Amino acid sequence: xxxPTARPRGNGENPRGIARLLARFDIDATQWxxxxxxxxxxxxxxxxxxxxxxxxxxxxxxxxxYLMLGGPLGVFALFVPDVFLxxxxxxxxxxxxxxxxxxxxxxxxxxxPLDYDVLGYQPISSSTYFAARFANVLFYTTxxxxxxxxxxIAAYFFARGFNPIxxxxxxxxxxxxxxxxxxxxxxxxxxxxxVVHPHRLKxxxxxxxxxxxxxxxxxxFILPSIFKLKTLGTLTIRKSPWMLLYPPTWFASxxxxxxxxxxxxxxxxxxxxxxxxxxxxxxxxxxxxxxxSELLSRQAAASEGQRATRRRLPRFRLARGEQRAxxxxxxxxFRHDQRFRLTVLSIVPLTLLYLFMGVREGxxxxxxxxxxxxxxxxxxxxxxxxxxxMFPAMLMAGITRSDAYRAAWVFFVTPARRADLVVxxxxxxxxxxxxxxxxxxxxxxxxxxxxxxxxxxxxxxxALIVNLVLLLVVALQPGLPxxxxxxxxxxxxxxxxxxxxGGAVQSVSTQVLGxxxxxxxxxxxxxxxxxxxxxxxxxxxxxxRLEKATADxxxxx
Amino acid sequence: MIEARGLGRWFGTLHAVDTLSxxxxxxxxxxxxxxxxxxxxxxxxxxxxxxRPSYGTARVAGFDIxxxxxxxxxxxxxxxxxxxxxxSLTGTEYLELVASLHHLDLARxxxxxGELLQLFALAQDQDRRIAEYSKGMRQKVLLxxxxxxxxxxxxxxxxxxxxxxxAALMVKELLRSLAAQGKTIFFCSHILEVVERICxxxxxxxxxxxxxxxxxANICAQTGTTSLEQAFxxxxxxxxxxxxxxxxxxxxxxS
Numbered sequence: 001x002x003x004p005t006a007r008p009r010g011n012g013e014n015p016r017g018i019a020r021l022l023a024r025f026d027i028d029a030t031q032w033x034x035x036x037x038x039x040x041x042x043x044x045x046x047x048x049x050x051x052x053x054x055x056x057x058x059x060x061x062x063x064x065x066y067l068m069l070g071g072p073l074g075v076f077a078l079f080v081p082d083v084f085l086x087x088x089x090x091x092x093x094x095x096x097x098x099x100x101x102x103x104x105x106x107x108x109x110x111x112x113p114l115d116y117d118v119l120g121y122q123p124i125s126s127s128t129y130f131a132a133r134f135a136n137v138l139f140y141t142t143x144x145x146x147x148x149x150x151x152x153i154a155a156y157f158f159a160r161g162f163n164p165i166x167x168x169x170x171x172x173x174x175x176x177x178x179x180x181x182x183x184x185x186x187x188x189x190x191x192x193x194x195v196v197h198p199h200r201l202k203x204x205x206x207x208x209x210x211x212x213x214x215x216x217x218x219x220x221f222i223l224p225s226i227f228k229l230k231t232l233g234t235l236t237i238r239k240s241p242w243m244l245l246y247p248p249t250w251f252a253s254x255x256x257x258x259x260x261x262x263x264x265x266x267x268x269x270x271x272x273x274x275x276x277x278x279x280x281x282x283x284x285x286x287x288x289x290x291x292x293s294e295l296l297s298r299q300a301a302a303s304e305g306q307r308a309t310r311r312r313l314p315r316f317r318l319a320r321g322e323q324r325a326x327x328x329x330x331x332x333x334f335r336h337d338q339r340f341r342l343t344v345l346s347i348v349p350l351t352l353l354y355l356f357m358g359v360r361e362g363x364x365x366x367x368x369x370x371x372x373x374x375x376x377x378x379x380x381x382x383x384x385x386x387x388x389x390m391f392p393a394m395l396m397a398g399i400t401r402s403d404a405y406r407a408a409w410v411f412f413v414t415p416a417r418r419a420d421l422v423v424x425x426x427x428x429x430x431x432x433x434x435x436x437x438x439x440x441x442x443x444x445x446x447x448x449x450x451x452x453x454x455x456x457x458x459x460x461x462x463a464l465i466v467n468l469v470l471l472l473v474v475a476l477q478p479g480l481p482x483x484x485x486x487x488x489x490x491x492x493x494x495x496x497x498x499x500x501x502g503g504a505v506q507s508v509s510t511q512v513l514g515x516x517x518x519x520x521x522x523x524x525x526x527x528x529x530x531x532x533x534x535x536x537x538x539x540x541x542x543x544x545r546l547e548k549a550t551a552d553x554x555x556x557x
Numbered sequence: 558m559i560e561a562r563g564l565g566r567w568f569g570t571l572h573a574v575d576t577l578s579x580x581x582x583x584x585x586x587x588x589x590x591x592x593x594x595x596x597x598x599x600x601x602x603x604x605x606x607x608x609r610p611s612y613g614t615a616r617v618a619g620f621d622i623x624x625x626x627x628x629x630x631x632x633x634x635x636x637x638x639x640x641x642x643x644x645s646l647t648g649t650e651y652l653e654l655v656a657s658l659h660h661l662d663l664a665r666x667x668x669x670x671g672e673l674l675q676l677f678a679l680a681q682d683q684d685r686r687i688a689e690y691s692k693g694m695r696q697k698v699l700l701x702x703x704x705x706x707x708x709x710x711x712x713x714x715x716x717x718x719x720x721x722x723x724a725a726l727m728v729k730e731l732l733r734s735l736a737a738q739g740k741t742i743f744f745c746s747h748i749l750e751v752v753e754r755i756c757x758x759x760x761x762x763x764x765x766x767x768x769x770x771x772x773x774a775n776i777c778a779q780t781g782t783t784s785l786e787q788a789f790x791x792x793x794x795x796x797x798x799x800x801x802x803x804x805x806x807x808x809x810x811x812s
Contacts, residue, residue, distance in 0.1 A: 320657070320663075321660045322658065324653075325654050325657035328650055328657065329643060329646070329654060332643065332645040332650060333643075333645055335645065336645035336686070337645055404643055404645070406641035407641040407643045407644075409607060409637050409639075410643075410654070410702075411658070412605070412606060413605040413607060413633065414630055414655065414658035415627045415628075415630040415658070415659060416630075416658040416659075417627070554609065555607040
């Protein structure tokens with residue numbers, strides 16, 4: 001399906017002002033505005049049967065969460081004397097959050113052929129279509145930047161007495177960094193899409209997304225350890241040219257310029273930031289956008305063209321009824337639903353990164369031999385357990401929300417017991433995804449602990465705790481599998497909350513295990529028995545809750 | 558059978574279905590018609606347990622849809638208007654999924670699924686992903702899934718969408734035969750010729766409320782028309798088709 005490229009000129013008049021500028025890139029301003037407004041209406045409009053107030057509440061919740069994330073950046077900006085350092089840290093965080101948001105939720109939207117079915121036959125030029133999709137994503141990333149960045153930007157106005165120039169310099173620094181990140185991720189996505197055959201495109205994007213997320217998370221976590229941060233009040237950094245290869249420093253240089261530092265080490269990176277912005281914008285407008293419609297039409301027209309793969313998740317021959325239905329569906333969705341597969345697989349780079357952090361700081365020592373006392377090592381060990389806590393939340397969010405939610409009518413018109421469906425999802429999520437993940441982790445820890453028994457016992461205890469977390473996640477947000485439409489921004493918000501609360505709980509429990517449980521076999525046996533009993537009780541309570549909670553569910557489409 | 562008594566549904570301030578009451582006895586193909594947005598699909602969703610009624614009651618196969626939804630669902634088959642289906646599954650896998658949700662014996666369900674796929678000429682494609690199917694093939698899978706557990710009552714919302722002439726003919730004949738066996742068939746369609754031909758009784762709704770009920774001849778007699786199509790257009794808004802068409806053409810010429 002090829003999109004017509006004829007472009008109507010409004011009322012026949014020549015475009016003026018911004019419209020004229022856009023026209024130079026073959027973007028029709030009228031169509032672009034209409035498409036952007038329609039896209040935002042679709043995103044913000046409450047689903048049928050839900051009040052607009054509920055949508056507003058959700059939006060307020062998300063803004064509050066991002067403001068909370070931005071709070072520490074404001075503290076950095078206010079108290080760290082070196083504005084380049086505080087700026088680099090704050091901009092690293094901003095770019096990390098933006099890249100994560102684009103990677104997890106928005107980049108797929110850019111190459112999704114879904115609404116091309118609706119718009120593909122309209123007289124919209126490829127560039128206009130691309131610009132509209134890009135503007136939609138940019139709207140969200142700018143909103144996130146505003147929410148996270150406001151505390152830091154405000155702090156820069158007062159960081160050294162009242163300094164309006166520094167505060168004003170922070171504004172382009174933050175928004176340019178955010179825009180460059182958004183552009184870079186989208187350009188990478190669309191660029192890859194130009195050269196990869198549609199048959200393999202979805203799979204390729206999954207892995208690109210994994211690699212990119214690995215790089216983003218890696219930079220975010222490893223750079224602070226390279227900088228060797230000590231305490232806030234004394235933090236300072238000596239610039240070196242190699243450090244300026246790190247993109248956040250380009251934009252942090254604006255802050256240095258604002259406080260009167262004007263050497264090549266400030267001017268060159270500041271210009272590099274502008275060049276990156278201009279280069280990526282040009283690349284998007286003048287190159288990628290021209291083939292965008294063709295790309296979408298290839299996506300829309302492409303079918304896998306191959307017989308169903310024989311590589312399947314095991315279906316457990318004894319499984320019957322709801323359990324079997326869910327086994328079938330989870331397996332097929334994992335094989336073919338890019339969003340879901342990405343959700344599951346994204347834990348791998350995260351874990352590898354945390355393992356790397358643990359190895360660097362000595363956090364991967366055998367907790368049976370000695371508790372982890374050194375705070376930094378304990379902190380890095382905690383990251384690994386934190387990933388274990390995060391995985392159930394990620395999984396359940398990925399299983400509940402899906403592009404295939406319209407097909408969930410089948411759960412509502414068949415006599416399947418909804419509570420059993422949700423319990424089956426929970427159990428099979430553990431068997432298919434959490435179990436193998438923890439088993440893999442046990443093998444890796446065996447290498448570091450030097451004792452398979454200790455590694456496996458440790459993972460057994462952690463698995464029992466993870467099972468309780470999974471029960472809690474399902475109890476808090478019960479939903480039928482693949483039955484809710486994906487909502488922009490919602491996945492991140494939910495995940496961040498579980499990361500914060502679950503991570504804290506896991507941190508405490510891991511320390512307690514090292515001090516009070518592992519040295520005493522009888523206590524360890526007791527703890528395992530207790531966790532098993534808690535799991536059984538939790539499952540029973542979950543089922544009771546689900547009987548009530550799922551009875552009120554209605555088909556979302 | 559299906560009994561609805563004062564059934565209604567609100568979506569916020571929109572009164573989508575307004576106090577509907579009707580009976581559909583076993584062996585009847587009941588045509589349920591209405592213009593776009595009249596409330597047909599919402600009514601079907603309430604009768605199949607996908608949506609809760611805001612008020613009123615309904616019994617399907619003798620069971621209350623609100624208090625005994627599982628008993629209802631064991632006895633119904635449904636083809637949705639949206640045609641939504643898990644297209645990451647193969648045809649066979651989808652039928653296996655539905656069989657599992659109905660707690661059917663898997664060995665017997667597989668045999669039955671094979672027969673249904675054969676009947677719908679999908680045997681060759683049963684191991685291909687539904688994503689690769691044409692619209693008509695997807696519709697056939699949905700029809701096969703609706704019939705898999707041999708339900709007493711069928712809710713068919715635009716079941717002929719996308720089917721080729723041969724398949725449509727076969728489905729119409731199948732529906733007549735099922736009705737003759739005593740199955741209750743709740744049939745929604747905009748193809749009025751088909752409705753007129755196969756439905757023994759018809760109800761037309763508009764803005765959520767019943768405006769007429771009876772067999773096709775009776776409806777034509779009541780409206781003074783000669784076909785169901787004419788009766789429908791007269792009852793649901795467009796009273797003078799020729800005059801409206803002239804206005805359309807004039808508007809196009811003036812634009």
